[in-house]
Amino acid sequence: MAEPDVVALASELIRIDTTNPGDGTGRELPAAEYVATKLADVGVDAKVLVSAPNRANVVARITGTEPDLDALLVHGHLDVVPAEAADWSVPPFAGEVRDGVLWGRGAVDMKGMDAMMLAVVRAWMREGRRPRRDIVLAFTADEEGSAEHGSGWLVAEHPELFDGCTEGISESGGYTFHVGDRRLYPIAAGERGTAWMRLTATGRAGHGSKVNADNAVGALAGAVHRLHEYRWPIRLTPTVRASVEAIGAALGVEVDLDGDADVDRLLERFGPARELVEPVLRNSSNPTMLNAGYKVNVIPETAVGHVDGRIVPGARDEFEATVAELVGPDVTWEYEHAEIPLSADPASPTFRAMAAALVAEDPGGHVVPMCMSGGTDAKQFSRLGIVGYGFSPLRMPPDLDYGAMFHSVDERVPVDALEFGVRVLDRFLTTVG
Missing domain, CATH: 3.30.70.360 (Alpha-Beta Plaits)
Structure with missing residues (x-):
């Protein structure tokens, strides 16, 4: 089971201060080493790729059971925007859980998703399970800056690590958006x-x-x-x-x-x-x-x-x-x-598989496509021909606005939202063909 693992992983990642001021002085290397260690613990060979002093990325490939299928990229960034501790109700890099909620910079953007990625793969390895498609995991630096030391560098210097990847998923989609008694789940396309x-x-x-x-x-x-x-x-x-x-x-x-x-x-x-x-x-x-x-x-x-x-x-x-x-x-x-702007097919088999995984966990939910107003590392990976979707599933309560958590004071995510996300992500990654 991946659910018990995800909260500890997210909390520990938040405690590693990877603030990216946007001036080239970020420090993702300790978080990259942490991720690589957690993957190595379950037998996954992960490459730590240092792009500049203290700037690092992690890439690993999980072999699928159907080698004729295209590979799928699952990526999340390790850096976070700055946080002024004096403005917060809880220290932003303490990774504390209070009343069933995990607090800290990166809880939503996006160490929570990084932890879900790790938790799912660690569960696969412990339980002897495999996805259908090859899954390439990428934990990147510098997304909150220019991506020069992260996905941009990976695409330019190590494109071979993404061989066979035709689609990718990452942040900002698959979360609950409440409209009265209706629960929408927008997936970025x-x-x-x-x-x-x-x-x-x-x-x-x-x-x-x-x-x-x-x-x-x-x-x-x-x-x-x-x-x-x-x-x-x-x-x-x-x-x-x-x-x-x-x-x-x-x-x-x-x-x-x-x-x-x-x-x-x-x-x-x-x-x-x-x-x-x-x-x-x-x-x-x-x-x-x-x-x-x-x-x-x-x-x-x-x-x-x-x-x-x-x-x-x-x-x-x-x-x-x-x-x-x-x-x-x-x-x-x-x-x-x-x-560049990006477009993906909201009627593709991959989109349908994401929707099915969400509805399986929340039968009353309504999955809808959306276009993101901002941008993600998907822009850089698109240069390798990888079509990107925003899919970091979380079931959020009505009184906690997912969008308002990005770059905000008191960023936080419910523990059961992360556990929901792990179940959805596991279901999607093991069934998508």
Whole structure:
């Protein structure tokens, strides 16, 4: 049985501080060594792959019983975002269990899933069981940064470790989303692309008391304001269309997306479930940082702004043309970091196997596809032709918002949610063909 193992594994992983500040100074190596040891304990040969000082990944392959089947990648990241202990009710790296809930940075994002992966494989080895497909486990560094030392490095330097993998699963899907008395389980079958932008305005420096029509701060402020105010048009991708239709069916809301459908008006009838769709209907451009000047009475020569852009599949050309028009001729822009959007088939046999595993544990649940507003390591692995799904199953209670746990103060997950996830993951990985 894997359930008794998962809480101890998750707790011990949380106690290993793998904070990634995003500046290249992360430290996943102790967690990677811990994972490799836990796999070695049950006879699994795991490779610890050091990409930079203190930055490390773990990869292992479990041989399936049907070698003609394609391999499946199961990946989770070991790093976590920073946590200020003074803001927390429980020390963020203590891995404490209180009243049936595991607290700590990474409980949801995503050491809980790492622990489920370990618990399932350790149970297989102890009980002499095997999956049908080869399973490649990857525990990565640097997902909370650029992935330069994690999945990006693995794909560039060790692609042979993923030979035969055609699909993969990882974070942010398969959790309970409560809408009244309905329990939805969204599985990610797509991601918006990343488009982090740097805007630069250059003008004429001068005294703050003088007339200056060539003011870099003013030009930048105008460009940032236009990007903030712009209402991007709806672009219904196949995944989002399937998501809207499935959510409507689960909630008993009639959905007609043909012709001149008012999608925004339709989503009002979804109640809280609109959160699963609303962020991915469109491209987006959210200003996040501004930097200009050094003294209030000095007009600076240069002003710089940063905008977090996200792009739905198939809309990059439109995004770039619109950004160029909105920033105008007095401001230049460039990508500071860009990643591709992803799409996966929400009707594939693998998706159906995930849905079946969830419903077997919660017969009253409704599985729906979704597109993620952000991104995961699946973007890097897609360069090897691996189609990614978000599937980290957890049965969450109505009073604990799964999405709100990401990067938040007091991140936590119920113990029985992890145990549910282990059962679902085990069922899926041993039955999917």
